[in-house]
Amino acid sequence: MKNAGTIEIEGLAHAYPDGTRALNGVDLTVQEGERVALLGPNGAGKSTLLLHLNGVIMPAQGEVRIGGTVIEAGTVRSVREQVGLVFQDPDDQLFMATVYDDVAFGPLNMGLPSAEVDARTHAALHDVGLAEVTSKSGQHLSFGQKKRVALATILAMQPKILVLDEPTSNLDPRSKREMTDLLDSLEVTMLVATHDMDLAWRLCERAVVVDEGQIAADGTREDILTDAGLLDLHGLELPHLTVHNAAHDNLAGTIDG
């Protein structure tokens, strides 16, 4: 697969059962290794868009290509090994009897030998800082721990592309920082749907604004995340970091994450 970690979305459209258009012709390309923040008000269609990226929803119109391969019934299985989708609610992703089983679920379904499964599971849990909870079950964990385990369930599959839906929502400030640092340490193509503007700023060099099922803006973080007018138009606000730093420095290029 050439350029395995690329996403190409062309003319994507999708409607809800009641007829309203969730996505109204979306075109987006993400290069290998890029980190893109997906911004937009609730109901803009962000989650629907994300669910197209690993074939959970198949396009009604348009096409999605992962590493050049079109997502369709025949390719969906291998696409899911390339694209790891982390959902917003960790309780939806921890459904096995133990944390170990949850994290091993992906590698086991990939058909890997048990030694490999074991190694990956321990490594993923270690990477998210939760090596010691293997025998616990989802309901035993705090919310922050659950979020991290949910990430581990995907990391164990070693995808080339990581797609995240609100990775820091409902986390306390310290957990937010930990999650941000954790994501920052990963070397994969990343697409992050988020309301957390600070996360977007620190993690991603590019930002895309989705509103009413379409791409409203697409640019560098400097262009998008400092444009108060643009953000306000789409129901968003400035990252605290930029507001703070702008008061001291001039905007262009001196702001660090």
Add this chain to the structure above:
Amino acid sequence: MSHSPELHKHEHVHDDEGAHRHPHHHSHDESKAHQHVHTLKFERYTYLVSPVHAIDPRFKIVAALLIVVGVVAGQPLRPLEFIFLVFVLAAITLLARIPLRWTFSRSLAVLPVALGIALFAPLGHADGLSASAISEAYSEYSWLIWSIVSKAWVSAYVMLLVSSTTPMPKLLKALKALKMPDVFVTMLTFLYRFTDVFVGQLRSMRHAVGSRAPELGGWRLIRLYGNLAGNLFIRAYERGERIYAAMVSRGYTGVLPTAEELTARPTDWLVVITAALMVAVVMLY
């Protein structure tokens, strides 16, 4: 290299790093991030380290079933047999490092129903319901009361021993190994994992109702519970859809995969054989 169960055991005796004294509130309200780890009530002692906990759960289940079938299907327990059994069960409980009072009080749950029926059982053999017929029935069949209650209790206690010395995930693996159909294993896994979430949601809805309509009682309240249940059902349904999406995202093929395999040791066989012998002794003697 198959995954060794030893990796999951901890050095210290009590490893659930958060069994608190405070009353559990399982409100998995998404807006709260509560810090501590907690176990469900019945799991309190399942993560201990003891010879009883270490028995391969498949063998534990089989041994328990042997004892239960032997005691319940056999004749009524004679006093000596019963005392012997109580002694053995107490010994196992102590060996498992579980407080006797805890298991004993939980086993008492069986008594109300058992007694309720048992006390009137002799009447099943009465020749009509005249005073003389009744007293005759009771003088001849009072042993029936004892038989029912003692059997009910022994059965309950033995199974409680199994479930309180085996972590649920291991129990599920054992059931799967004992050829329980996949669909049941899936049901049980989800039951274990999500009941708590739903109970918490129900509880917080109940509190919301309680604070807004404290006067509501009786049948009206029960109707309201129905509405709450409806709300919960819809949310559960939608959660089910999301869980399914998460499962297929990770390659789910229709069968829940298992990692850790259970390995039997010679001691486990010994346990089953001992149970069988004990049952034979009780039944034949």
Add this chain to the structure above:
Amino acid sequence: MHIPDGMLSNATVAVTGAASVGYVGYAVAWVRKHFDQRKIVLMAVTAALIFALQMLNFPVAGGTSGHFAGGALAAILLGPFAAAIVMTTVLMVQALVFADGGILALGANVLNLAVIAPLVGWAVWQLAQKFSDSKSVKITAAFAAAWLSLMIAATAAALEIWISGNAQLGMVLGAMGGWHALIGIGEGLVTAGLVAYVLQVRPDLLDQSNKAGNFSPRSVAIGFGILAFIAAGLSFFASSSPDGLEFVYFEEGVGVAFEEVSLVSGIMPDYMAPGLSSDALAGILAGVVGVIITGVFLYALGSAIRKRGGEPS
């Protein structure tokens, strides 16, 4: 209520156990064939939900409380076969972890609460659907389905205990019936409340499960048939070869008295079928015949109504 161990005779345990295994086995096969993975996940969350609902106690009379069972609800939401699996799961956990219901008695408890209760609830629900599309009819039907399911399950339990020689028939029927008539109101209200809410907010969910439940009457007839066949077969076996333990009973004085009682026709002469030496067996057969007749009746009624409504089967 969940029957604990020790109060059902070995014959009753065997018969109810076989009937349950047969029916639930069929249900597993049916679900495997007709339910996709998405539906099975739905079944699983429904099981967890019903289990959670069971933790809600409601006060019945003077300090005692009952709890929700959920057989009819499960059948309304998922159809009788999936409901059987859901309820069996719940019963297993209750027996194993909460000392609620015996292990040998599991066969009887499954028969009553996972087989009979959902079937009755589902039948009432389906019948009401045929008669009317109105919301209030459906809600009332949900109530009736739940109440009846409990009543009939309780009757079955009472019969099982009586057949085992551990209760006086009139008393146990009255006690179980009375108690569950009261608890049934709570069950009915919760079930009706849930159905009312779902009809309001997501009626498509109920329609969807209706489709799952609206399958060929053939499947249901097969379900009933297996039940009846196994029960009948085992009764036949029991009558033609002596129960090994019964022999042991003979050796003990206690056993002799017990034997005499089982053989004596005095207890319920009306139920004795000609040619049988034990009225306990006659009781079992009567129950089996009752199941068959009820099943055939419901099936006939269902198809007659469906034909009249002109709906495709």
